[in-house]
Amino acid sequence: MKNALAAEWCKLRTVRAPYGLLAAVGLMIVFGALISFLMVRDYDTSPAAEQARFASADFSVVITPVVQFLVAALGALIATSDPRLTALTAVPDRKRLLAAKTVLAAAVAVVVGGVTLALSLGISALIMGDRPAPIAPWESIGDVLPWGGAAVLSILVTGLFGLGLGLAVRSTAVTIVIMGLLLWGLPAVTPMLPEPWNMDASAVMVPYLVWEVAGVVNDPPLSPLAAVAVLGLYVLVTLGAGTVTLLRRDA
């Protein structure tokens, strides 16, 4: 297992695509910080009545869906970065190969998600300073933890989601298109469904599940525990499909 994991790590860091994806994450943080800074500057010069109507300047909320998508793409890369013929000749024990890929995808997702959230929350806090709500939505670190934890969990889920889909469909491009539909396309469409389906369908979409897991939604359709279970189901279904494909199909 140690050797298979070392090989997967070597594969990931010796191609260009992951660096491009990480650069995109970095760019999102810079862009988010700029938006946050401009909001705060506008806030400071606005009259008190308008200040009360400002949205939060915490940009971690805005960039999390993008990071979810980018980490899903990293998961897809881990699944598909090498032709199966070569990968399975080097590591013919398919369960071992799957375990190595899963551990790497999970580790990359947690590190990228954790660092991104820590940076974006930290920079947001620096920019917002000691300004009050609503521009600064958190009063203490304790207030931030549920949201931050839920966001990192959702990024872990999308990373494994990308891995599972990549293993199942065996194409990075197709995986990324499906991920785009699931993370952005469907959540944009579900609110347009007739009631009560719109609420039911939206409640199980990944972007909404993050808020439900964090427990910061008023009157949520799902409890935090149920939301975690739905996220787990996403992983179970996609990683299950990927596992069946890898273990059963000819290379």
Added chain:
Amino acid sequence: MRNLTKRYGDTTAVEDLSFTVHPGLVTGFLGPNGAGKSTTMRMILGLDRPTGGEALIGGERYQDLDQPLRHVGALLDPGAVHHGRRALDHLRWIAASNGIGEKRAVELLEQVGLGGVRHKRIRALSLGMKQRLGVAAALLGDPRVLMFDEPVNGLDPEGVRWIRDLMRGLAKEGRTVFVSSHLMSEMALTADHVVIVARGQLVKETPMEALTRNGSLEDAYLELTSGRGL
């Protein structure tokens, strides 16, 4: 190989194939296009699952070997690589997967004549260079068994001779060399023993000498396989 069979739906690619490949010899695996040579090699490496029978290497299935590259080296498709990766990095990850040190990868690149291009991305390498890179990957674990599928395809005369000398040298060291080809003239110069298949079935397993006693390998091959093509 013991009664090895592979079916895809109604199509039989390999049927009840049984033969043994011996150490110290280059064994040529010959047959027309679509005869089941590549499928057989893929089943030996556990890439494709046999419908029936089994392929064993030293009594074990390839997928059950611990650190398989230390037992078997294979070059099936030199194009089955990530073309954006550097040549040395390609060998590094394969070496890492079987607990082989990076030093061995560097040494092998020198040995196959790719030392000067080790930091080049694979897409920048010629077909012959990719073939040499594939050979280096096969040799990483210093294995006792080597398998090559059509190794001289697309090579220039110098590359063809290099592969031939390499395979002969490996067999002389007592290793088992199993090589598929449809180039009779090349096999006549390289192989000591021949396994001929057609339509997935064994046609002949014999020492090269016995096959070419009364004529060329090509004549013997065509006589044995006539009417058995696709």
